[in-house]
Amino acid sequence: MTEQSPSKKSRLQARAITALWKLLARWPLGALWRIAVLLGPLVYRFSKRERQVTEINLEVVNPEATARQRKALAIQSLRHSAATMLELGHAWMAAPEKVEASILSVHGRDKLDSARANGRGVIVLAPHFGNWEVLNFWLSSHFPFTAMYEPPKIADLEPIIRHGRERMGASLVPTNARGVAALLKALKRSEAIGILPDQEPNWGSGVFAPFYGRDAYTATLLPKLVARTQARVVTGVALRVPGKGFEIHFLDADEQVYSADDVVSATGVNASVEASIALDPTQYQWEYKRYRKVIEQQQGLANAKEFRIY
Numbered sequence: 001m002t003e004q005s006p007s008k009k010s011r012l013q014a015r016a017i018t019a020l021w022k023l024l025a026r027w028p029l030g031a032l033w034r035i036a037v038l039l040g041p042l043v044y045r046f047s048k049r050e051r052q053v054t055e056i057n058l059e060v061v062n063p064e065a066t067a068r069q070r071k072a073l074a075i076q077s078l079r080h081s082a083a084t085m086l087e088l089g090h091a092w093m094a095a096p097e098k099v100e101a102s103i104l105s106v107h108g109r110d111k112l113d114s115a116r117a118n119g120r121g122v123i124v125l126a127p128h129f130g131n132w133e134v135l136n137f138w139l140s141s142h143f144p145f146t147a148m149y150e151p152p153k154i155a156d157l158e159p160i161i162r163h164g165r166e167r168m169g170a171s172l173v174p175t176n177a178r179g180v181a182a183l184l185k186a187l188k189r190s191e192a193i194g195i196l197p198d199q200e201p202n203w204g205s206g207v208f209a210p211f212y213g214r215d216a217y218t219a220t221l222l223p224k225l226v227a228r229t230q231a232r233v234v235t236g237v238a239l240r241v242p243g244k245g246f247e248i249h250f251l252d253a254d255e256q257v258y259s260a261d262d263v264v265s266a267t268g269v270n271a272s273v274e275a276s277i278a279l280d281p282t283q284y285q286w287e288y289k290r291y292r293k294v295i296e297q298q299q300g301l302a303n304a305k306e307f308r309i310y
Helices: 006-025 029-046 048-061 067-086 088-093 096-102 109-117 132-142 155-166 177-188 221-229 262-277
Strands: 103-107 122-125 145-149 171-174 192-195 206-211 214-219 232-241 245-252
Touching: 006 088, 006 155, 029 048, 029 067, 048 067, 067 088, 088 096, 088 132, 088 155, 096 103, 096 132, 096 245, 103 132, 109 122, 109 232, 109 245, 122 221, 122 262, 132 145, 132 155, 132 192, 132 232, 132 245, 145 155, 145 177, 155 171, 171 177, 177 192, 177 221, 192 221, 206 262, 214 262, 221 262, 232 262, 245 262
Parallel strands: 103 245, 122 192, 122 232, 145 171, 145 192
Antiparallel strands: 206 214, 232 245
16 A cells, blocks of 8 residues: 555545534534533543643642542543534634624623723733633634734644634734734734733743742743733633533733733733633643743753653
């Protein structure tokens, strides 16, 4: 048998995934949640990587919990992560009126309206919580909205994902200097932009700041944007109401985010993420390696690996 070329394999994968998203887009959210409820324990049992990273992170953020409590929280978190994946078709491909109807309430919209009325842009910190794609849908439906975008590993999925995220008017920009320039222009037009506050940046683009008491390498883009635009900063999440829909919440960011000092600002960013997680800790994506980089690596210590937790 002839081995498939990478491009052909990518096309086949993209077609299969797209077909699945289209199918799931027609299903009710209740059915998707019931599937996620079944998938959570299976992922916990059979995916060693997801289980270990989730449990390590939960031990860092809640060291007083028992192993049994952390296991229960880990399984529930993986259920929500599974639900997010199952709901991608809903967010990207379902009829706009169907997605809008699934948004049961919006809390804190006045924070965005008042900032824009005063001629200020709004920076929305959107952590990996609940369903961030539904948050993108709502933001781009109601405001001029710009966000950074990194192409997927399966190249042939890019046009599908891009269309899904841009279909309500969002503007996606690359994660480079050109993208940062576009974010600045949007803020100066008193528009809204989105930033992922809990994604570990490349070396040189961040500082170490506490996240649940442990230093996490955190991006420093935010203070640069605030200093040049005087934008207001809020945290935005789409909290899942299992099987029924979503509640959008906009929370005031921690005041430290407005500091010109990178470490102080990053500390405020992480505190803002913690505040949003407090809405429902099971809905945060704990399987992400948030503490992958350690200070000892930055210091160039020969035994830096000994300080890593995964």
